[in-house]
Amino acid sequence: MKKLFSIALLFVVAGLLSFTGDKSLQLPVPKGxxxxxxxxxxxxxxxxxxxxxxxxxxxxxxxxxxxxxxxxxxxxxxxxxxxxxxxxxxxxxxxxxxxxxxxxxxxxxxxxxxxxxxxxxxxxxxxxxxxxxxxxxxxxxxxxxxxxxxxxxxxxxxxxxxxxxxxxxxxxxxxxxxxxxxxADSKYDKVMRKEPGAAFNEYEARGYATFKAQCASCHTEPLFTNGAFENNGLAPDTFLNDKGRMSITGKTTDELKFKVPTLRNIELTYPYMHDGRYKNLQMVLFHYTNNIFESSTLSPKLRGGLQLSESDKRDLIAFLKTLTDENFTHNNAFFPEPPTAP
Ligand code: HEC
Ligand code: HEC
Incomplete structure (x- = not known):
């Protein structure tokens, strides 16, 4: 019984696929x-x-x-x-x-x-x-x-x-x-699952509160995207001339809208945005406060830019780093199969 339990636990901890009887597998759905x-x-x-x-x-x-x-x-x-x-x-x-x-x-x-x-x-x-x-x-x-x-x-x-x-x-x-x-195994997830010993520090906790107020309507938990197309105020690049969603639907109301990306592992995935124009998270937050390009399709939530103090920004970045999932980026099953010995 104890052995069975630890095997079951192993599957949960590693976030691996669990077996069903017929050797087919079921995708494990994270809790919640x-x-x-x-x-x-x-x-x-x-x-x-x-x-x-x-x-x-x-x-x-x-x-x-x-x-x-x-x-x-x-x-x-x-x-x-x-x-x-x-x-x-x-x-x-x-x-x-x-x-x-x-x-x-x-x-x-x-x-x-x-x-x-x-x-x-x-x-x-x-x-x-x-x-x-x-x-x-x-x-x-x-x-x-x-x-x-x-x-x-x-x-x-x-x-x-x-x-x-x-x-x-x-x-x-x-x-x-x-x-x-x-x-689904970042510090954020562990805190949400109330795992023993998992807790936000004061910066991360304040950053999470700011995140919920200012960002989560688009970057919605737990996937950190609402799956929608939005214009988040990036000035159009005249060289690439990328119209985003409008190039698929042909509708001017979709001009400059792009799919809201997940923010999971965001610490690791620079540069940012559909054209990689921002090299770090400081530049992304500067964008949201000071660099919003006003146009007819801009999300009303971002008109005039967001109000974030320097300490709000520091806390937000501390929170965003809790989304880093090292069990994911170090998962051997995602890398090429090691060559078998001859
Ligand atoms: C109105 C919806 C909306 C709001 C509110 C919003 N975002 Fe975004 N965010 C987007 C969209 C859309 C993109 C992708 C834009 C693009 O590349 O064209 C994006 C991109 C990003 C990226 C880059 C992701 C990547 O993989 O390149 C980061 C980081 C980010 N947002 C953080 C935030 C933070 C932090 C907040 C709150 C301060 C926030 N966003 C508020 C819609 C939003
Ligand atoms: C030369 C670089 C490159 C190669 C090679 C490449 N991709 Fe991509 N992939 C991209 C880019 C860039 C996008 C986004 C394209 C866009 O939005 O127009 C993308 C988008 C995707 C997406 C959509 C992700 C999402 O959330 O919207 C998937 C899935 C994907 N690629 C899988 C693959 C697979 C499978 C292969 C191999 C058969 C592959 N890619 C090869 C660059 C590449």
Missing amino acids: WSKPLYDFSANPLSEAKIALGRKLFHDPLLSRDKTISCSSCHLPQTSFTHIDHDLSHGIDGRIGKRNSPVLINLAWSRNFMWDGAVHQLDAQPLAPISNPDEMDDTLVNVLQKLRNASSYPALFEKAYGDTNITGERMLKALSAFMLTFIS
């Missing part, structure tokens, strides 16, 4: 969170599928010249973004148009990309694979490369029962892997 939005009935999780997705995610074979993998732009140690790069860097050193977003808690996302261009996680990888600035290949060609690679037919068989390598199977395996990127 809503049900995931992803439709698992169309893509049941299994260990073998996640393992296949893990290999695909880290494999540069998915790009035209075999130099760029998904993890070139989405590095596990930085919560699956590319730190220090304002705009993403793809094949032949080509520069993309946007900052690579974190990949966290994707099972709870309704829209993908900064402008919500994609509605289905399973369809999402098609964009980078075929984007000339990212991986610059075609699905047909990538599938052919997988069929010719020595290891893949057996991995597809383990995951799907036969060696048939199809686009749908590849995409579902990538989703299966990405769905396991659950971050």
Whole structure:
């Protein structure tokens, strides 16, 4: 009994996937969170599928010249973004148009990309694979490369029962892997769960109160996003000329609106915003107080800018750092499988 209990505890502590009888897996839903939005009935999780997705995610074979993998732009140690790069860097050193977003808690996302261009996680990888600035290949060609690679037919068989390598199977395996990127073990989470010894210090506690008053209507707990598209007052970049959500809907009321990003692991994911224009959190807070660009679609909550004193800002940053989840960024299961000894 005691052993059973400690095994169960292990699963909870590590935030790992728990087994159900038939070797299929269920995504663990952190305590107090809503049900995931992803439709698992169309893509049941299994260990073998996640393992296949893990290999695909880290494999540069998915790009035209075999130099760029998904993890070139989405590095596990930085919560699956590319730190220090304002705009993403793809094949032949080509520069993309946007900052690579974190990949966290994707099972709870309704829209993908900064402008919500994609509605289905399973369809999402098609964009980078075929984007000339990212991986610059075609699905047909990538599938052919997988069929010719020595290891893949057996991995597809383990995951799907036969060696048939199809686009749908590849995409579902990538989703299966990405769905396991659950971050819910930061200091903030421990404090909320009232774990023994977990408590905010006075700065963090004041920062949390300010956060709830000034930020949480958009960066809503526990995901730290409300999933909506908002204009948070960034002056348009005349070179990139990115209209955000409007380029998808065509509506002028959506001009300069972007998906509200999560703030989980925000300490690690600089530079910030869809074009990576701010290098640190001090600059982000200066933006919200002093640099709001007024336009017709600006969120009414931000008109005139927020009122934050220097000590409010210091406390807010202390709070934001409690969202760092090192069990997530150090999770071995997210890194490439270590090579097996010959
Ligand atoms: C060259 C860099 C680059 C590569 C390679 C890349 N991505 Fe991305 N990824 C991005 C950027 C930039 C965005 C945001 C694009 C936008 O908003 O228009 C993004 C967005 C995403 C999103 C949406 C996240 C969200 O919350 O909206 C997912 C999921 C994703 N990528 C998965 C992948 C997968 C899987 C691969 C490999 C098949 C991959 N990416 C390869 C740069 C890259
Ligand atoms: C009206 C909604 C709204 C409010 C209120 C708001 N934000 Fe944001 N926030 C956004 C949007 C939208 C973005 C993404 C904008 C973009 O890149 O175009 C964003 C981006 C950010 C980013 C960068 C995230 C990243 O991954 O690049 C940080 C940090 C941030 N906000 C912190 C805060 C803090 C702290 C507050 C309160 C002082 C706050 N926000 C208030 C909507 C809001």
